[in-house]
Amino acid sequence: MAEKSVRNVGLFGHASSGKTTIADAFLFCAGANNRFGKVTEKTSIFDTDPEEIERVCSLTLGLATFDYKNNTISLIDTPGYSDFIGEAISGIEAIDCAVVVIDATAGIEVGTERLLQRIEERKLPLIFFINKLKKENTDFSKVLSSITAITKRNIIPLTVPIGSATALSGVVDVMQNKGLGPKGAEIEMPADLKDTLSQYTDKIIEAAADSDEALMNKYVNGQKIELNECIDVVKNGIIEGKIALCLAGDALELIGIHSLIETIINFMPEPHQLPDITLNSQKIARNDKSPFVGFVFKTTVEPHLGEVCFVKVLSGEIKSGDVIKNTTQSSDEKINQIYLLKGKEKQEINQLSSGMIGGLVKLKNTHTGDTLAARSIKAALAPITFPTPSISMAIVPKAKGDEGKISNGLTKLHDEDPTFTFAFDPEIKQLIISGIGELHLETVLSRLNRKYGVSVDLAKPRIRYRETFTKKTEAQGKYKKQTGGHGQYGDCWLRVEPLPRDSGVEFANEVVGGSIPSRYIPSVEKGVKEAL
Structure with missing residues (x-):
């Protein structure tokens, strides 16, 4: 498994945009599941929590790791409801490629923009997937235009729909110039799409020329640029955050899902192609030979296993039996069982290599946001910044x-x-x-x-009532105690009056002539302040 290429992909978007359906379709089309799990039928690989099944929506982060061709893919599905944005934020910390799902009937929604902002801050490679195109009143071109308005990246459409609304039958792969139906089966491309296809081909060439000086010179001089010349330029533009891809489809009909899988494999970067990790100005390359650095992006508690820490290996390797350092908590941890996770399923393995995502169990003092590292490393990565409760x-x-x-x-x-x-x-x-x-x-x-x-x-929480003085007043306190001899006697006046708001408390001693010994004054002040 260590020799396989690694891809870590996350699905993000507004509630009900079809993220979980895409995730289940992804597994089905990739051969990782022998049936197409569906949220509405309560058979989804990703929505396994009883509350999710009851409410028929995602409430927690879901993870599935599986093999496709010569690749190990970790696919993360996240909730779209704003109440559970913390789960989506955790997912953003773990991935190397974000797929932002847009409901073609609703267009860009608030949840989409909010998550896109987080993705842009991390400069993650990005794909937009326009979903539900088989529904009525959908317009691919209109949604594509709205996407270009919310991001500074050059948008390259790699697939466009064949037919519209209920007449949708498949998509056209712009790079390969062929039609693809459900599950990626090749279908005939309508003749009337050839002019449209030419427009999208020009978009690819223009975006590539905008990112590469040599191609720009050819473009300006009117020389012909072949699509094959653009592929490496587009890949580099994706890594640099200058280019984002856009795909079309309808996950429920399994249209466009095969293209999404192949686009991730062919265009999205592997972890080792991303910038080095920075720890206290120290640069660490993302490969197996570097010291181990891992980040815990999610924790779950399961009845028979206890806490399961979802860890992304950023560099190096980790094996069962290793003793590592939790640099966030400054404590040692011994690695026990290591699992690959696919929904509820767990496959025990001996090690995780650079770039992989897995589950660690029975760690003593490790939580979400902690950094795990080789014992030679002392620094920790920045913890996840979650929104404050409202x-x-x-x-x-x-x-x-x-x-x-x-x-x-x-x-x-x-x-x-x-x-x-x-x-x-x-x-x-x-x-x-x-x-x-x-x-x-x-x-x-x-x-x-x-x-x-x-x-x-x-x-309802009780109200914390506050009292203050509204006018000046005085009170007298006397103390008498006869124990023989002269006895004890004290007579003190206390005056209180309001100060300007937010001025705090001011204590003033106006005793003259030593009628109350000065050594008693601090006790009086302490008693007054305690009473307030």
């Missing part, structure tokens, strides 16, 4: 004595999903949970019940 609710256990089980369950759920947080507020005496949205919190509490057997009620 909604909070209080929870109350339905059964007495469940507080410990609740705390344990919430801790593990936070390890799985860092966008979910919880804390006990001593001021209002409530356990507060926080998340991205209402659906997010509903899903967390459903998992708390299912996985840890704890039921809770939701309540």
Whole structure:
């Protein structure tokens, strides 16, 4: 397996754009699954969580690693709902190629733009896949124009639809000049598409000339440029973030999926072709001979295995039995079992090579965002930046004595999903949970019940009331104690008055003549401030 080429691909986009359908179609067309799993039929390889099956949508990151021809492909499917954006952000950290899926009936949506911004920040190689073209009222050219408006990259359409809406029968491969039907079967290309095809061929040549000086000179001088001359230039432009590809299809009809697979293999870079890793100004090449560096981008908790850490090997190799360093936590970790993951399926292997993604189990102190490395390396990669929670609710256990089980369950759920947080507020005496949205919190509490057997009620957080002085007033305090002899006596006046807002607390001693000894004043000040 180590000798095979590696591709790490992620699917991103707005909710209901068809990402999971594309992922399942990808596995089916690549021969990694003997049936076409479907979300609506609850047979998807990627949506295996009970909440996902019940709601018929993706709520967590899904991973499938499989072989295709001479390549090892790790395909990551991510949720589109904004409540679960943390899962998509984790996926972005693991991939070497992003496929942004666009629903042809809806065009560019908010979720698409939000994720595209993250992808652009990381300068990832990029493919746009215009999906659901067999539905009514779809317009490939219109969606293609909207794509060019949201990115600075030159967009090259490598496939265009044959027919439109319900008449869609396949796509034309612009580079190979042939028609492809469902599952990539070759079909006849209509004669009326030849002029359109010529326009898209020109787009490829223009984009390549824009990225290469030699081709630009030929283009300016009116010399003919063959498509074969553009391939390497396009590949380099993709790595440099100057060019993005665009494909057409309908995943439910298995149209355009074969072209997507072949485009990833033929045009997207392997991990070793990407820029070196930088750790404290140290450059580390992405190959098997370099020191081991890995990044944990996702953690799940499973009943019989415990925590499973999804790790992307950025450089070097890792084997069962190795002792490595968690440079984020400054602790050693011993590698036990290593798994390749395909939905619920797990295949135990002995090692992961540079560029590969796998699951590590029984690590003692490793969590999402941690860097694992050879013991000679001390620096850590930057952790994942997740959005802060935007909604909070209080929870109350339905059964007495469940507080410990609740705390344990919430801790593990936070390890799985860092966008979910919880804390006990001593001021209002409530356990507060926080998340991205209402659906997010509903899903967390459903998992708390299912996985840890704890039921809770939701309540509104109490208000933290604040009091302050509104006018000047005085009060007298006397202390008398007769214990024989002279006894003890004290008489003190305390005056309070408001200060301008946000001025804090000011304590002033206006005792004159030493009627109250100065050594008692600090105690008075301490008592006043404690009372406030």
